Amino acid sequence: MALRHAVLAALLNGERSGYQLAKAFDIGVSNFWQTGPQQLYLELNKLEEQGLVTGRQVIQQQRPNKRMFTVTAAGIDELEQFATATCKPSFIRDDLMVMVQAADSISLDAVVRQLEERAQIASGKVAAYDSLLHAMRGELDEESFLQQATQVGPYLTCLRGRAFEAENHAWCQRATAVLRSRASGQHERIQPSKRSRRA
Amino acid sequence: MALRHAVLAALLNGERSGYQLAKAFDIGVSNFWQTGPQQLYLELNKLEEQGLVTGRQVIQQQRPNKRMFTVTAAGIDELEQFATATCKPSFIRDDLMVMVQAADSISLDAVVRQLEERAQIASGKVAAYDSLLHAMRGELDEESFLQQATQVGPYLTCLRGRAFEAENHAWCQRATAVLRSRASGQHERIQPSKRSRRA
DNA sequence: CTGGTCATGTAACCCGTTACATGATTTC
DNA sequence: GAAATCATGTAACGGGTTACATGACCAG
Numbered sequence: 001m002a003l004r005h006a007v008l009a010a011l012l013n014g015e016r017s018g019y020q021l022a023k024a025f026d027i028g029v030s031n032f033w034q035t036g037p038q039q040l041y042l043e044l045n046k047l048e049e050q051g052l053v054t055g056r057q058v059i060q061q062q063r064p065n066k067r068m069f070t071v072t073a074a075g076i077d078e079l080e081q082f083a084t085a086t087c088k089p090s091f092i093r094d095d096l097m098v099m100v101q102a103a104d105s106i107s108l109d110a111v112v113r114q115l116e117e118r119a120q121i122a123s124g125k126v127a128a129y130d131s132l133l134h135a136m137r138g139e140l141d142e143e144s145f146l147q148q149a150t151q152v153g154p155y156l157t158c159l160r161g162r163a164f165e166a167e168n169h170a171w172c173q174r175a176t177a178v179l180r181s182r183a184s185g186q187h188e189r190i191q192p193s194k195r196s197r198r199a
Numbered sequence: 200m201a202l203r204h205a206v207l208a209a210l211l212n213g214e215r216s217g218y219q220l221a222k223a224f225d226i227g228v229s230n231f232w233q234t235g236p237q238q239l240y241l242e243l244n245k246l247e248e249q250g251l252v253t254g255r256q257v258i259q260q261q262r263p264n265k266r267m268f269t270v271t272a273a274g275i276d277e278l279e280q281f282a283t284a285t286c287k288p289s290f291i292r293d294d295l296m297v298m299v300q301a302a303d304s305i306s307l308d309a310v311v312r313q314l315e316e317r318a319q320i321a322s323g324k325v326a327a328y329d330s331l332l333h334a335m336r337g338e339l340d341e342e343s344f345l346q347q348a349t350q351v352g353p354y355l356t357c358l359r360g361r362a363f364e365a366e367n368h369a370w371c372q373r374a375t376a377v378l379r380s381r382a383s384g385q386h387e388r389i390q391p392s393k394r395s396r397r398a
Numbered sequence: 399c400t401g402g403t404c405a406t407g408t409a410a411c412c413c414g415t416t417a418c419a420t421g422a423t424t425t426c
Numbered sequence: 427g428a429a430a431t432c433a434t435g436t437a438a439c440g441g442g443t444t445a446c447a448t449g450a451c452c453a454g
Binding site for chain 3: 216217218236237240241244262264265266333337
């Protein structure tokens with residue numbers, strides 16, 4: 001049960017509809033959780049049943065009706081309790097890493113292509129985080145903002161997300177360089193003697 | 200279907216039993232995948248049925264019997280094919296990030312405690328990766344190793360894992376410092392005017 | 399004699415992903 | 427006229443986590 005808390009945390013920034021939340025899960029909140037709209041609607045209904053959020057119907061003329069959700073006192077309590085339970089360390093679960101792990105046994109071209117593609121995506125995300133961070137801190141520099149602002153949680157998580165993508169980018173480039181140079185200079189290396197890869 | 204490929208990739212280093220693989224998934228391979236022994240046994244049986252690995256019974260006197268698995272040619276093909284399909288970018292899914300996101304609305308003590316705990320775990324993992332990397336490259340320095348070694352995939356994934364944990368550590372310390380300084384100097388900040396957090 | 403290592407599995411449950419379903423309005 | 431945005435859901439499937447189950451040997 002972790003998505004529930006992610007939703008609650010995302011909802012702390014103010015009243016949101018399911019649709020708006022889905023968008024938020026696409027950018028800011030995606031640092032620490034990702035999911036489609038479907039599961040959000042489901043989760044919001046569950047949270048409402050349990051009294052952790054309250055939904056308010058908004059009838060609209062030129063748009064479909066929507067429900068705006070707010071975290072209740074019980075919801076805050078739930079988060080409070082959640083924060084006291086020690087949580088397990090996270091890890092990277094990434095197909096690209098699997099490919100690189102196997103890079104010595106398969107054709108390098110495919111792996112390199114993936115690495116380059118990913119590097120590009122990562123640098124794009126870094127840029128997106130940068131503008132998000134800038135928007136949050138406004139005129140202030142980071143240090144002053146973190147000291148003075150009334151809300152720093154979202155900023156801190158964005159910093160983590162940015163660092164992750166920056167690392168991702170750097171690593172992809174490094175791995176690409178290594179694999180590329182090996183592809184060209186393959187004859188220079190000693191062939192394995194004791195345990196050769198089976199064909 | 201991604202665990203299957205993680206298992207295949209992990210098995211490329213040589214013949215392993217399910218039990219040994221489970222250990223490997225605890226250290227080296229855990230960079231890109233984590234799972235318990237149960238699922239490994241299940242997955243190995245599936246892979247064997249599909250002819251992607253072959254199991255060899257080893258009767259032991261003073262230990263329970265075991266089965267040693269090897270990747271087949273079909274298994275390599277499977278990996279090859281896997282590497283051609285473009286994969287989706289990964290992201291961090293972390294309870295700790297959820298807590299930090301909500302840090303402005305809940306008691307800071309709990310969050311800070313978690314951050315400190317995590318920082319310690321992360322620095323421990325960095326050390327573990329460092330010794331693993333050192334063991335892999337032996338006498339050589341990193342640059343020479345990456346140019347000359349017959350196998351660099353596992354080294355590269357470990358580098359990614361190390362960077363991730365190092366970032367983790369740095370971020371936890373930063374977040375701790377920020378939240379700590381805010382806890383002590385709370386009166387200095389302006390109270391929110393337009394939208395106050397509900398109690 | 400307690401706890402850890404070696405060794406392998408089954409079963410249940412929760413969660414996440416994907417596909418399906420609908421429908422009006424605005425923008426290109 | 428096509429595509430994107432707003433807006434909310436249901437249903438099925440697959441995968442991951444956790445609990446349960448067994449059993450011998452070895453070290454403290």
